Amino acid sequence: METVVRAATHVIFDVYLNYINLLPKSFSLTARCDFYLSRSVYATTPLAMVTQKNSLFLPRINKLSYTLVESGLYDRWMKYSEHNSSMCKNPPRIITVNTILSLNSLWGMFAVLGCGFIVAVVVLVMELVCGGARWGQKTQVAN
Template sequence: MTSSPEWAKEVDFGQTSLHVTAPRTEVIDFTAPVIIVCTRIIIRIGSPEVDPWGFLLPFRPLVWGGILVGLVGVLGSIVLMTSLSLPEDMVKSTGWWWWERVVLGVWMLAMLVLFLSYTGNLMSLLAIRYIPMPIQSLEDIVASPVTVFLLEGGVILEALVTAEDGPMRDVADLQYKGRLELVLARNFTMKLDSHVRRGDHILITNDLMLRRFMAQDFSLKGKCYFYLAKAKLQPLMMAIAGPKGSPLIPSLSRRITRIIEAGLLDYWTKLLTPNITSCLNPPTKVAVRSSIGINNIWVTCGHALRTNLLCRKLLLS
């Protein structure tokens, strides 16, 4: 509608802000920017999960390497010393095999210190759940099986379609795989609340609209179910439009500039949209307090097995 000169002759100015684009500036005038937004991606937050490689986290790779080298060194020393053939009477008179007890004692002491450190750190790490947020850029969208929602006829769709190469071109090509769908602006909330909430769809649009939806969802449910990807794809200026040469445009521009410089726009946004910043930085880790269950009973079994082996070694030595 904004590309038609007839539209500019029928009204004095637009009531809502429009995206400022080069084709639109040829037929209408814009005021000073009311707000500058970025194109962002909204995705469903994953469920907390335990890191499958969490048993390696208590020690750094260098420590694990030192333990392995120490184990090989101890075994090698035992093999080397036992391979020495000494007369039996000499062994009995001099007590040549005392070194076995020394090696065993030092090794048991070192393993006891390492084991206590390991179990303490492991129990702490088991109380931490990681919240997966895998999609953070356009490349992640292409690599994942999700379907993309875009505004029909929007400037974001135009930027993707006109891109000749790169990640934006790859996202535009998803339409040939059935993974790109166009939706009307009035259906955005419905798509977010149904398809995106399931986790198999994402939506790309300006972050102002997305932040408002996330704030409303947080106010209703008391929890953040969505997150915004780190990638900011395209900065967009939004301003009030009017006919070419309209005397209202300069006057509105001066007033808009004063409002923005006074900080009233940010104040009104927070006042009219509570919790608008509550889900902008959702946590990636959460602490869980629960009793020992069947899933982590293996830790207790490990303690029992270690105690049993320690007693056996003491008895044999």
């Protein structure tokens, strides 16, 4: 996480539980939220218990684990077990980047503008050449 992700060349796709301990530790070391977890998750709950197949306890265990997560008790436990556990939990909705605008940073915009002008001139010339031949013709309307 500190090497390839910090260099902004990779993204890590892994289980949520692996990173809820790493993010607070990173924040404690740097006092910045350099890493964020995505808003969408692919695992339904961060809790798991193992029982025998078709166990009578399975519905009760599922109900208890869903209740713990949905009531926020699991997040509360994480807050008390790991210092700074909620600091970098959700990414900001808007990220502002302050850069100095110069010709070096805007050359792409001017290239697109120039290509647009060239395409417009080519289309105009084609309309004049192809459309001019038809303007000279007289059309007859059948009665």
